[in-house]
Amino acid sequence: MTSNDSAPGFQLKIVPVTQLQQNAMVFWSTESMRGVLIDPGGEVDRLMQVINDLNVTIEQIWLTHGHIDHAGGAAESKRRLNCDIIGPHADDQFLLDDLTPGTYGIAEAESFTPDKYLSDGDTLDFEGLTFNILHCPGHSPGSVVLHQPQLGLAFVGDVLFQGSIGRTDLPRGNHQQLINSITNKLWPLGNAVSFVPGHGPGSTFEQERQTNNFVADSVLAGSHD
Ligand SMILES: [Zn+2]
Ligand SMILES: [Zn+2]
Numbered sequence: 001m002t003s004n005d006s007a008p009g010f011q012l013k014i015v016p017v018t019q020l021q022q023n024a025m026v027f028w029s030t031e032s033m034r035g036v037l038i039d040p041g042g043e044v045d046r047l048m049q050v051i052n053d054l055n056v057t058i059e060q061i062w063l064t065h066g067h068i069d070h071a072g073g074a075a076e077s078k079r080r081l082n083c084d085i086i087g088p089h090a091d092d093q094f095l096l097d098d099l100t101p102g103t104y105g106i107a108e109a110e111s112f113t114p115d116k117y118l119s120d121g122d123t124l125d126f127e128g129l130t131f132n133i134l135h136c137p138g139h140s141p142g143s144v145v146l147h148q149p150q151l152g153l154a155f156v157g158d159v160l161f162q163g164s165i166g167r168t169d170l171p172r173g174n175h176q177q178l179i180n181s182i183t184n185k186l187w188p189l190g191n192a193v194s195f196v197p198g199h200g201p202g203s204t205f206e207q208e209r210q211t212n213n214f215v216a217d218s219v220l221a222g223s224h225d
Pocket of ligand 1: 065139
């Protein structure tokens, strides 16, 4: 899904932010013009300008995980938008406690506690849509994926990328746990699901099951972990 694709009645704008080109997103209803801001990692001034230009009213901030490039601008965004921060899973609070201004040039980075943590099986209702929450540890212990079945769309943070998977060398990362999250939680959602990762272009689960260097079916068939 690219930044210009749209589902009936809904639209997604992807805004890569920070030196790490993290995919911050605005997802909104074109009828009500109400939206959510997902992973505002930094460049909050620019994000606010985008939201203003779109004329969207942001109701909530959703976070996929606690790394600074995804969560660094959340506290400042909350202040400016006057809305709640939802997610990630509580197991990422240690990362949210360690958001230090200036890291990766993210001047506004600031520690916080979300208004609500997300757990496996939770749902988020937004403008008639229900997003299902899947706890997918491995890249970080508190990573969550947000899946919307009717749109066939998932926001996966740094769990899965086009052609790759998230790093597992960061604190409390775990390679096998990440593989298990992808194969046990994501693949059962169906090959047709389109996903937006935390960095780089989107893809589908089908494409990754065919071609991903780490989690293609053919690759995993040859591993004996
Ligand atoms: Zn990350
Ligand atoms: Zn990231």
